[in-house]
Amino acid sequence: MSFASLGLNAQLVQAINECGYTEPTPIQTQAIPLVLKGGDLLAGAQTGTGKTAGFGLPMLQRLSETKAKPLANGRPPVRALVLTPTRELAAQVEENLRAYAKHSDLTTLAMFGGVSINPQMKALGRKVDIVVATPGRLLDHVSQRSIDLSRVEMLVLDEADRMLDMGFIRDIRRIIAKMPVKRQNLLFSATFSNEIKQLAEDLLHEPEHIEVATRNATADTIAQRFYGVDKNKKRALLSYLIGHNNWQQVLVFTRTKHGANRLAMQLDKDGLPAMAIHGDKSQGARTRALSQFKEGKLRVLVATDIAARGIDISELPHVVNYELPHVAEDYVHRIGRTGRAGSQGEALSLVCFEEKPLLKAIEKLIKQSAQLEILPGYEPLPDSQQPPIEKPGANNRGRGGNGGRGNGGGRGQNPRNANNKAPRSNRPNQPQRHGRHDD
Template identity: 55%
Template sequence: MSFASLGLIEPLLRNLQNLNYQTPTPVQAKAIPAVLGGKDVMAAAQTGTGKTAGFALPLLQRLVQHGPAVSSNRARVLVLVPTRELAEQVLQSFIEYGKGLDLRFLAAYGGVSINPQMMKLRKGVDVLVATPGRLLDLNRQNAVQFDQVQTLVLDEADRMLDLGFARELNAVFEAVPAQRQTLLFSATFTDDIRTMAAGILRNPVDISVSAPNATASKIKQWVVTVDKKNKPDLFMHLVAENKWEHALVFVKTRSGVDYLATVLDDAGYAVDTIHGDKPQPARLRALERFKAREIQMLVATDVAARGLDIDDLPLVINVDLPIVAQDYVHRIGRTGRAGASGVAVSLVCADEAPLLAAIEALIRQTLRREEEPGFEAEHRVPQTSATGEIIKKPKKPKKPKVPQGAPAAKPMPGKKPAAQHGASKSKPVAKHAGATVPEPSLGGFNPFSTQKPRGKPAGKSTGKPAGKPAAGPRKPGGKPAGGGRGKR
């Protein structure tokens, strides 16, 4: 099958040839004719299978064929996406596929000034790619009206619901014309999405080209169990041991992202970060540097789980598991794209067993487990299964029984008990390039540690020193120096 056999016009075919697109993917082969026919579509396909081209190519053709040009402060095609990164990616796809066509495109999202977006909308645009919040801001300021919207596209709608955009989505549904084409494209469809789809789609063409919520078969996945406090050390150990030089690293919190980036930087790795606190230009710059391999490691929160189109990314590392199981599919989908192979490694602690169980139930497989010598978890991670259940909780080691009436063990003559020597358990320290992992300072707090940040000791302070002060040196005659008082 060829793109020409799907009924695409010559300018689009020429652009696809320049982009080295040889044959349509399964989702494209099914979606393009349906969208060209004006039908509503609900398409599920794993990340990296070409969903964007599945709706962008036929919509570009319909815009060219149906005309006329759009009016001021209007858009003919409205594409809603959950994140700024995905908005930019979808915009670039429309620009590349529509090269040479007399069409106008715009991406609108928060985190940047709204004024340039309002200026570009004055002439009207054919395709507006937007996040829900910024779209409604533009609408409230009369910068964009919805009365000429012919097609509404929801790209990764499940993530929009996860991010709390349900109310904004409902507001958009009420504002756009009732007579329209509606398309839903995503790697995962939750029950909430299906309920929403039932209310906004009319006799949709249901497209599924893989098992629901499946991950790419060429991605090698496994987990390494570890205590939470040892995750940074294990991470650095694995990076050095396996000589990993280019990886996308996911961490749950912004403070965790900054901490891990500091560890990597101190160890000599080129690193940058993406999270919600960074301004959009800085986030885009970090992504471009990572794509150009100017940096080795990109550490990010789930804001980067979707919308990052990175060619030849070999490795994704989950230092923390995502709270939403579907985000695991999108995280590891950054590698193994378009039929390529990839690796996805997850560091899992005991507290994350329910998250692991939910992920395994979603992807319908039990992930292989490993332990790294020197980093064995003291708090064992319960066994899980693809049914989503925690099937086996680890047993606590039993203490040896002492026979009743037996005397307590006495220390050997001439030796003191170990406690009097100040003995303590040593913690494993990861090594990389022959050096120990540095301990960066973020206000003295390691976000991966189970210990709380140091603060004032519990209890009331009396303002008095605890216990008697040590006596000063004694003068001849037995009295302490300084009138019998030591210095305070």
């Protein structure tokens, strides 16, 4: 199977070859012909499966086949919109689309908060065919009338499950109301909750439905290992593993922003160059840290779940869960940063006694048993000597996550702390969350 055999034109095939793509991934094989037909699509795809090309390539081809009439004010219209949950993902998707479009006259623009809105407004004064945006910043532009969505022909919701999980449903509906009823809609999600099914029912018209992997399954290209460790020895064990194994590029996950800052400082003192990336960091600081990490100049990047969205590094060798996530599905998203596009990767999790219930939830989700390895010198205390486990619940909310103003142009705070969540089982029948929480 080749990209040309999927119906893509010569310009796109040339751009794909220059990007180093050799053959399409399963999601690309299935999605590209369906999107080219012009119908709506509901696609289940894990991170790292190549879904950006799955919707981006046929989008570019469809847009290149027709010419758009100018708006009433004489400006060229925005013809396609891609919504993403985070800044980093918006930047990554736009970068990919720009590379695919290099041999066409189609133009792209990334639009997210944490940076000045003025350059984006200036860019919108020129020809912009495709906008990749986070919901909060896009609504800022809508309110300032710097963007007109009335001629959008194609809408993509990328990582729709994460956007709903972050409380974006009201923003998404406000954005949809600004677009024409007749358009092509593509919804990509790693999971299919009841909320996603309802959104798909409201948004999509007689959609094709594809799913390229078992839901919540981890990629076969990722070797998973679990270490049982005393809570107070985690940082020492992490430093040992990185130094002893001579790892040069390691992405480490913590649950909170404060924890990410503290761990990065500690690792730096251990002689392991490290930086933290999370929602309280300025966009400039986040961009610099990510750039240095991608270029191999930074050995360790410590991230929260939200900020790590959009970290797409080919052949990233190691991901470490310094703390297990409160929501089991986030484990799949975390380790999906490695083992991407067919390359091999390794995911390690450091598990202390109080995280055992979280580990059981992960085992149940991925339908795999986790065998805890113990390294001499880092052993946890016997279970009989451990303090009682506090059940996660209301006390876990509202501390240390990514929320509030500045996370992408948002106004107001997300009622749920996205980086320090209580398990979904402890949140029955919650009302819809309406906070603005772009990251």
